[in-house]
Amino acid sequence: MIKTNKMLAIVKDKKKVGATLKEVDIPVISVDEVLVKVEATAICGTDMHIYDWNQWAQNANIKEDLVMGHEFCGQVVEIGEDVKHVKIGDRVVAETHIPCATCYQCKHDLQHICANMKIFGVHTDGCFSEYAKLPEKCAYVIDKKIDRKVGAMMEPIGVGVRAISEAEVFGKNLVVIGCGPIGLLTIATAKTAGAAKIISTDISSSRLNLSKQIGADITLNPLKDDVIKYVLNETNQVGTDIIIDSSGSVPAIIDGFKYLRKGGVVILAGLPSEKAEIDLSVDVVFKEARIMGIHGRRMDDTWTKMKSLLENNKLNVIEVVSHEMPLSEFETAFDLLKKGEGSKIILLP
Ligand SMILES: NC(=O)c1ccc[n+]([C@@H]2O[C@H](COP(=O)([O-])OP(=O)(O)OC[C@H]3O[C@@H](n4cnc5c(N)ncnc54)[C@H](O)[C@@H]3O)[C@@H](O)[C@H]2O)c1
Ligand SMILES: [Zn+2]
Ligand SMILES: [Zn+2]
Structure with a gap:
C-alpha cells in the first residue's frame, strides 16, 4: 500500500523564522499507534508562532526537526498490534492533547489537561505531511460524509x-x-x-x-x-x-x-x-x-457532541475556511495569515 518509506513534510529545521518542505521518513508506529494518510490539514495560531519562532515558540520545548501542524483529518493505513478500536480504512481526526494515562487528571476524566501532556505537532511530529502517526487514544473516527475542510478543523471546532x-x-x-x-x-x-x-x-x-x-x-x-x-x-x-x-x-x-x-x-x-x-x-x-x-476538548465528551452535530448537519462552519491550497504553498499561506487576510487556511498534501 505505501510504496516508499519517504514522504514530503514541512519541517521546522531552523531556529528562526520559516520552515522547509522536504522529504523525510514516513513515521514508524508503535503497538498503540495508528498511521494516517493525511487528507487535509489546517493552519492554527500555534503553527504561526512556531513558524515565526517567536518568544513563546523558543520556550515551548519544541521537538528538533519538528514536522509541523496539528489540525487534520485522514485515513488510517496501518495500525499497531495493540490497537483495538480503530481499523485500517477508518477516517479519523486527531485530539492534539496526548495524555499520559497515569496522572491524577487522567484518572479522573480530565485527560485533556493531563499533568504530563504532550502536544501533537509541538512535542511530537505533526501533520503538515503526507502521513502522520498518533496514539489510538487520540484518534477519533468520523463519518466519510464530513467535508475534508471541516474534518481538518475539528480540533479548533472542538x-x-x-x-x-x-x-x-x-x-x-x-x-x-x-x-x-x-x-x-x-x-x-x-x-x-x-x-x-x-x-x-x-x-x-x-x-x-x-x-x-x-x-x-x-x-x-x-x-x-x-x-x-x-x-x-x-x-x-x-x-x-x-x-x-x-x-x-x-x-x-x-x-x-x-x-x-x-x-x-x-x-x-x-x-x-x-x-x-x-x-x-x-x-x-x-x-x-x-x-x-478552558484548554482544549474533553475526551470524549466534546468529541462525541461535535461529531454528532457535524454528522447530522447541525453545525455550519464551512465559512470559517478562507483558502484551500497545496501543502507546497505553505509560505503563501503563512504570509496571508500574517497579513490578516485569511481566516482558516486548509493545506492539501
Ligand atoms: N484555550 C484553548 O484551548 C485554545 C485553543 C486554541 C486557541 N486558543 C487561543 O484562542 C485565541 C483565539 O485563537 P484564534 O486562532 O481565533 O486567534 P486569532 O488571533 O485569529 O483571533 C483573535 C481575534 O481577536 C481579535 N482581537 C484582538 N484584540 C481585540 C479586542 N480588543 N477586542 C476584540 N477582539 C480583539 C483579533 O483581531 C482577532 O481577530 C488565541 O489567544 C489562541 O491562542 C485557545
Ligand atoms: Zn490548533
Ligand atoms: Zn496524565
Missing part, C-alpha cells in the same frame, strides 16, 4: 463546542470577544445551541463581517463603538449572561467584566500574553461572576 457546552447558552445573551477562527467557531456553535442574542466584538471589520455571516446578531468594534454601553443597552442595562473570550486581549476582557450581568459566566479561551488587573471585589465577588478557563 474548542468552540467545549466553550458552548460549559456555558449553557440556550435562551441566553452571549458576547464573544474576538472573531478569529476560535471565536467564529464558537459563534457558529452558539447559534446551533440556541443562544438568544449573540454579540461579537473584534477590531477587524472583515472578521466582524464574517462573524455576522456565521451567526452573530450584533457586531461591535471597540476601536469605534463603546462596547460596554452598547452591550448594556442591548441587555436592558442588566448585562450579558455569558462572555466567551477568544481574543486573549486583556483590555477587552477587563471591559467584559463591566458588561457582565450579576451572576454571569465568563469563559476564557484566548491566551493573553500579559497579566490582567481585575477588580475582584466589584467584578467577581459582588457580581458572583463564575470564571472558567
Whole structure:
C-alpha cells in the first residue's frame, strides 16, 4: 500500500523564522499507534508562532526537526498490534492533547489537561505531511460524509463546542470577544445551541463581517463603538449572561467584566500574553461572576457532541475556511495569515 518509506513534510529545521518542505521518513508506529494518510490539514495560531519562532515558540520545548501542524483529518493505513478500536480504512481526526494515562487528571476524566501532556505537532511530529502517526487514544473516527475542510478543523471546532457546552447558552445573551477562527467557531456553535442574542466584538471589520455571516446578531468594534454601553443597552442595562473570550486581549476582557450581568459566566479561551488587573471585589465577588478557563476538548465528551452535530448537519462552519491550497504553498499561506487576510487556511498534501 505505501510504496516508499519517504514522504514530503514541512519541517521546522531552523531556529528562526520559516520552515522547509522536504522529504523525510514516513513515521514508524508503535503497538498503540495508528498511521494516517493525511487528507487535509489546517493552519492554527500555534503553527504561526512556531513558524515565526517567536518568544513563546523558543520556550515551548519544541521537538528538533519538528514536522509541523496539528489540525487534520485522514485515513488510517496501518495500525499497531495493540490497537483495538480503530481499523485500517477508518477516517479519523486527531485530539492534539496526548495524555499520559497515569496522572491524577487522567484518572479522573480530565485527560485533556493531563499533568504530563504532550502536544501533537509541538512535542511530537505533526501533520503538515503526507502521513502522520498518533496514539489510538487520540484518534477519533468520523463519518466519510464530513467535508475534508471541516474534518481538518475539528480540533479548533472542538474548542468552540467545549466553550458552548460549559456555558449553557440556550435562551441566553452571549458576547464573544474576538472573531478569529476560535471565536467564529464558537459563534457558529452558539447559534446551533440556541443562544438568544449573540454579540461579537473584534477590531477587524472583515472578521466582524464574517462573524455576522456565521451567526452573530450584533457586531461591535471597540476601536469605534463603546462596547460596554452598547452591550448594556442591548441587555436592558442588566448585562450579558455569558462572555466567551477568544481574543486573549486583556483590555477587552477587563471591559467584559463591566458588561457582565450579576451572576454571569465568563469563559476564557484566548491566551493573553500579559497579566490582567481585575477588580475582584466589584467584578467577581459582588457580581458572583463564575470564571472558567478552558484548554482544549474533553475526551470524549466534546468529541462525541461535535461529531454528532457535524454528522447530522447541525453545525455550519464551512465559512470559517478562507483558502484551500497545496501543502507546497505553505509560505503563501503563512504570509496571508500574517497579513490578516485569511481566516482558516486548509493545506492539501
Ligand atoms: N484555550 C484553548 O484551548 C485554545 C485553543 C486554541 C486557541 N486558543 C487561543 O484562542 C485565541 C483565539 O485563537 P484564534 O486562532 O481565533 O486567534 P486569532 O488571533 O485569529 O483571533 C483573535 C481575534 O481577536 C481579535 N482581537 C484582538 N484584540 C481585540 C479586542 N480588543 N477586542 C476584540 N477582539 C480583539 C483579533 O483581531 C482577532 O481577530 C488565541 O489567544 C489562541 O491562542 C485557545
Ligand atoms: Zn490548533
Ligand atoms: Zn496524565
